[in-house]
Amino acid sequence: MRKLTEFVMPIKVFAAMIFFGLIGLYVASGILYAAWTGEAIEYAVPFVFVFQSAGLSAVIALLWGLFFGEGIFKNRRFFLRYTLFALSMLIVLAICFFTFLAVPAEWIRMWSLAAFVVFAGTTVFLSFNELYYKRTGERYVEILNAYKKSLR
């Protein structure tokens, strides 16, 4: 029970934050889109979107907990965890965007593009980081070997 609570509580808090973000994103997109097209600003958020974004928030938080929590990926490198998270997120978002999410089609294009740019950008950044870490690791190993000799 304690373990379940330790797993569920941070995910619940994170899901609430994502939910808040999604609703904010909906409102911000509406304002931006209205400003862009000159149409009247629609502040109302469809009730069905509230339900859908609550579900989507829970899924995103679960994926986060799975890949970045203390579970099966605990001893894996951040790059691998992030890449798996980004791929699964893109799949989840694609399913939501192109099947049932109650959002105008124009916003879907904008949100899809933004999500892809964010994930692709961070993956490229982390790839360069990995190269840097590998080089740094080689220097660490040289120093470690010298230390191991001193242990004998």
Next chain:
Amino acid sequence: MVALKVEIQEGCPNVEVLIQCPEITEDIRRLEALVLSGSPKLLCAKDQKQQLVDRRDVLYIESVDKRCFVYVADDVFETDLKLYELEELLDPAGFFRSAKSQIINIAKIKSLCPDFGGRIEVEMETGEKVIISRQYAKGFKERIGLR
């Protein structure tokens, strides 16, 4: 009540410790392990049988659900000692507390690679990978002379 008696015998080749007790309890097992901590071997158990494991063979020690497991190349043993006791015992012997629930044998590390968030990925001689958490990474670097 525990009574302690030390007898000095001239010409005695080995130090001998005799524990007399009405039954084997967890405290007695821990006492046994602590007595043996002076030797280069760790008192461990596997399949209800006690075994001595050479410290030099240990890759790392992990605490899971308040139980300590000793990992060697191709086997896992359980010890009655607590992780903090093992840390005190093994630290001078080239071991390092690498995470809240883990101690690693520095001599058995094959390679190191830093990771995002200040962690360090460690590859043991067996190819097994463990992580030195951010809280302990600084201490590890200082220990091996990286800083």
